[in-house]
Amino acid sequence: MVPLFAQYVKAGKKYLKPKHSINFKNSKLTIDYMISLGIESTAHTFGCAIVEEKEGKCIVHSNEKKAFVTDEGGMLPHKVADHHTNCCVQVFELALSKANKNINDIDLISFSQSPGIGQMLRVGCMFAKSLSKINKIPIVGVNHCIAHLEIGNALTGAKDPVMLYASGANTQVIAYEGKKYRVFGETLDIGVGNFLDAFARHVGFGFPGGPKIAELAKKGKYIELPYTVKGMDTAFSGLLTEVKKMHKQGVPIEDICYSIQETVFAELLEVTERAMAHCQKNELLLGGGVACNERLQEMAKKMCDERGAKLFVPQRQFLVDNAAMIAWFGILQKNDSTLDVTNIKIDPYLRTDDIKVTWRND
Numbered sequence: 129m130v131p132l133f134a135q136y137v138k139a140g141k142k143y144l145k146p147k148h149s150i151n152f153k154n155s156k157l158t159i160d161y162m163i164s165l166g167i168e169s170t171a172h173t174f175g176c177a178i179v180e181e182k183e184g185k186c187i188v189h190s191n192e193k194k195a196f197v198t199d200e201g202g203m204l205p206h207k208v209a210d211h212h213t214n215c216c217v218q219v220f221e222l223a224l225s226k227a228n229k230n231i232n233d234i235d236l237i238s239f240s241q242s243p244g245i246g247q248m249l250r251v252g253c254m255f256a257k258s259l260s261k262i263n264k265i266p267i268v269g270v271n272h273c274i275a276h277l278e279i280g281n282a283l284t285g286a287k288d289p290v291m292l293y294a295s296g297a298n299t300q301v302i303a304y305e306g307k308k309y310r311v312f313g314e315t316l317d318i319g320v321g322n323f324l325d326a327f328a329r330h331v332g333f334g335f336p337g338g339p340k341i342a343e344l345a346k347k348g349k350y351i352e353l354p355y356t357v358k359g360m361d362t363a364f365s366g367l368l369t370e371v372k373k374m375h376k377q378g379v380p381i382e383d384i385c386y387s388i389q390e391t392v393f394a395e396l397l398e399v400t401e402r403a404m405a406h407c408q409k410n411e412l413l414l415g416g417g418v419a420c421n422e423r424l425q426e427m428a429k430k431m432c433d434e435r436g437a438k439l440f441v442p443q444r445q446f447l448v449d450n451a452a453m454i455a456w457f458g459i460l461q462k463n464d465s466t467l468d469v470t471n472i473k474i475d476p477y478l479r480t481d482d483i484k485v486t487w488r489n490d
Contacts, residue, residue: 162462163189163229164236165259166455167220169252170244170272171296172196172203172336174212175451176220178227178234181459186282189227191445191452192219198335202325209247216255223451231263236465238458241269242478243298249474257469267472268465270457272449273298273480274309276415278460279453284440286413292400292428295416295449296321296336299362299396301403302480304488311481312406313360313399320392321418323364327388330372331381341385342421348386351379355391360402362395393424397431410437417448460487 168175175193179186194215196208224230239256240249253269260267277291290303290312299320301313318326321338328337354370356363371384404412412432418424425441432439446452458465463486466472 162235162459163233164238164455164459165220165223165234165265166451166453166458167237167239167252167256168193168272168449168451168454169212169216169248169255170240171248171449172208173449174215174219174248174252175449175454176216176223177451177455178223178229179452179455179459181456186279186456186459188283188452189229190223190225191450192223192226193450194219196335200332200334202329202335205245205247208245209251212248212251216251220255220259231259231265234263234265236458236462237265237267238270238454238461239267240272240275240454241473242271242475244272244474244476245297246474246476249476253472253474257472260467261469264467266462266465266467267469268458268461269472269474270454270461271478271480271483272454273300273302274483275453275457277302277309277413278457279446279450280413280415280440280442282456283442283446284413286411286438286440288409289411289413289440290400290404290407290409291413291415292396292419293415294320294396294418294424296325296418298416300480301360301400303403303407303409304485305407307490308485309480309483311479312403313362316358316361316363317365318368320362320364320396321416323368323392324388324418326368327371331375336417338418338421341388342423344382344385345389345423346386348380348382348384350390351383351387353387353391355395357395357398360399362399364392367391389421389423393421393427396424397427400428401431401435404435404437410435411440412437413440413442415442415447419447420444463487 162181166177173195177191178189196211293300297319299315325337333340
């Protein structure tokens with residue numbers, strides 16, 4: 129893959145805009161400000177966003193999405209991929225319209241490259257590559273997990289937090305140490321969001337199930353459930369088996385939902401607090417769709433207050449899967465972008481701690 133700098137030099141004035149300049153001394157492309165199109169398609173959400181970097185600040189001009197939902201059952205990858213294919217152009221055009229921009233204003237196309245479900249990732253990747261090829265705009269693939277963290281830092285003012293990343297497939301406690309974003313704790317089996325959705329599917333709630341469980345939990349009382357923390361990691365499959373059995377035995381659904389939240393969130397915050405102590409960090413950042421849960425936020429706030437730490441919670445639109453975080457992270461990784469789409473491809477299993485951090489100035 130030819131570096132972006134070399135391509136710009138070869139292309140000359142064809143791709144350069146007034147705000148672009150090339151520093152021949154250190155072979156870097158410098159841009160006074162940059163507008164990035166973000167494309168998100170890792171799971172049930174297809175999103176497009178227009179984000180601008182100006183004087184180091186993240187300015188979100190639009191953040192549009194369409195999410196796959198069901199009234200009953202979960203999500204089948206091929207059906208979600210069809211959903212993304214059918215709505216991608218509409219969401220893209222809406223993002224441009226809301227931002228009052230056109231494709232010629234875009235300096236960079238950023239797409240979610242890893243991790244995620246292959247069928248859905250491919251839709252976003254192909255759409256991004258098509259736009260890049262047709263419009264001759266540099267493209268960069270980014271890591272979805274770290275994008276959650278970086279948009280949180282940019283919009284909340286967090287400097288060096290531990291992030292509790294709680295979403296459907298991903299449950300990780302992440303912090304920056306030794307030139308990488310390290311995973312200090314994670315699920316040993318299924319993600320916390322998948323656990324909630326699996327129980328919701330079992331009782332006929334449809335997808336997504338987390339909001340329905342949260343609503344019923346407000347009317348329930350506590351029943352002791354299995355609590356699984358192994359070192360810095362958690363596990364939820366045994367708990368899922370137990371609550372399914374309790375539901376079949378006629379235990380009130382409100383009590384099960386309340387107890388699920390109290391148990392699971394306590395597990396997550398136990399390992400998160402231990403990571404904060406180990407890393408000697410006094411900031412906690414929440415990320416992921418499950419982090420929208422008010423009870424989790426309340427418990428996190430209490431833990432931080434007791435530690436004398438600060439809690440940072442982005443707006444809901446930036447907690448759930450969204451394209452703005454992809455667009456912003458693309459800007460941070462602009463030096464890895466390319467005009468050659470030939471070797472651009474997805475990487476569904478790439479881990480958070482596999483990414484080499486090159487965009488931070490420590």
